[in-house]
Amino acid sequence: MNIGDVSKRSGLPAKTIRYYEDIGLITPRRSANGYRAFQDQDLHKLAFIGRARALGFGIEDCRGLLRLYEDTERSSAEVKQIAKQHLAEIDRKVAELTAMRNTLTRLVHACAGDDRPDCPILADLSAPPHVEIEP
Amino acid sequence: MNIGDVSKRSGLPAKTIRYYEDIGLITPRRSANGYRAFQDQDLHKLAFIGRARALGFGIEDCRGLLRLYEDTERSSAEVKQIAKQHLAEIDRKVAELTAMRNTLTRLVHACAGDDRPDCPILADLSAPPHVEIEP
DNA sequence: GTTGGGCCTTCCCGTTGGTGGAAGGTCAAG
DNA sequence: CTTGACCTTCCACCAACGGGAAGGCCCAAC
Numbered sequence: 001m002n003i004g005d006v007s008k009r010s011g012l013p014a015k016t017i018r019y020y021e022d023i024g025l026i027t028p029r030r031s032a033n034g035y036r037a038f039q040d041q042d043l044h045k046l047a048f049i050g051r052a053r054a055l056g057f058g059i060e061d062c063r064g065l066l067r068l069y070e071d072t073e074r075s076s077a078e079v080k081q082i083a084k085q086h087l088a089e090i091d092r093k094v095a096e097l098t099a100m101r102n103t104l105t106r107l108v109h110a111c112a113g114d115d116r117p118d119c120p121i122l123a124d125l126s127a128p129p130h131v132e133i134e135p
Numbered sequence: 136m137n138i139g140d141v142s143k144r145s146g147l148p149a150k151t152i153r154y155y156e157d158i159g160l161i162t163p164r165r166s167a168n169g170y171r172a173f174q175d176q177d178l179h180k181l182a183f184i185g186r187a188r189a190l191g192f193g194i195e196d197c198r199g200l201l202r203l204y205e206d207t208e209r210s211s212a213e214v215k216q217i218a219k220q221h222l223a224e225i226d227r228k229v230a231e232l233t234a235m236r237n238t239l240t241r242l243v244h245a246c247a248g249d250d251r252p253d254c255p256i257l258a259d260l261s262a263p264p265h266v267e268i269e270p
Numbered sequence: 271g272t273t274g275g276g277c278c279t280t281c282c283c284g285t286t287g288g289t290g291g292a293a294g295g296t297c298a299a300g
Numbered sequence: 301c302t303t304g305a306c307c308t309t310c311c312a313c314c315a316a317c318g319g320g321a322a323g324g325c326c327c328a329a330c
Binding site for chain 2: 071112
């Protein structure tokens with residue numbers, strides 16, 4: 001398989017696949033002409049990485065998961081540990097975004113959005129941050 | 136005011152303030168010794184940017200908001216437009232993270248997390264993606 | 271006067287996870 | 301033989317800074 005085939009089958013852009021080789025996630029063989037010669041194993045790994053990335057795992061997490069995947073002596077606890085940490089990070093991000101969303105929603109609702117210059121959004125950004133104590 | 140004072144008062148790292156000057160968000164004057172000489176106006180702008188950044192606005196949005204802030208002829212509709220687009224982007228990210236969170240939570244719960252190698256998380260990553268049907 | 275420490279300056283590299291493009295080699299069809 | 305679709309490497313770029321080096325400036329203490 002050439003990189004184009006693998007790209008189609010894995011859903012990953014060829015550039016990304018080359019990048020993954022660069023950083024040592026995969027090590028495809030080479031044909032005599034210098035082209036990368038992918039095997040099913042490589043394709044499988046790339047699909048694995050693609051799914052891990054789709055779940056938001058970082059590249060180093062992917063490397064760790066791949067290593068555990070190939071290690072039949074692994075303990076599921078190691079895998080779960082990585083996943084739990086990532087889950088915590090996601091929760092952190094969701095909380096951060098939700099806080100932004102709350103404030104922004106309030107501001108957007110408070111803004112008339114007409115021809116006049118008066119704007120609660122700019123007022124909020126320019127004012128010293130006033131605490132929200134909404135019981 | 137030197138950069139250290141402005142850093143303390145605005146809560147932004149000195150590095151960040153220099154960066155904001157680099158990209159043209161602020162243009163502080165210079166003292167004879169080459170030090171940046173900030174005025175209240177600069178501090179005010181930086182605080183504005185800091186609050187906008189805290190709401191997740193990108194640098195270019197900040198530039199736009201700052202321009203509108205200084206334009207007394209603005210219409211609040213322009214401001215609201217930027218905020219609404221940003222809000223939509225936040226919603227998109229929250230939805231994405233929530234989808235990841237759902238899958239990950241299910242997988243983490245399904246994984247024993249013990250000494251044995253059997254792991255539903257790795258199984259899911261290595262298998263073709265199976266659809267999740269939402270009721 | 272000079273030494274020390276704490277500021278300040280610019281400059282360049284590193285981050286994350288790739289994407290875009292240029293310059294050039296390879297291969298199969300017509 | 302040429303064309304076009306592949307493939308290769310290399311270099312540059314994105315956001316939004318952070319780290320650290322090398323050097324200048326300033327003020328107080330000795």
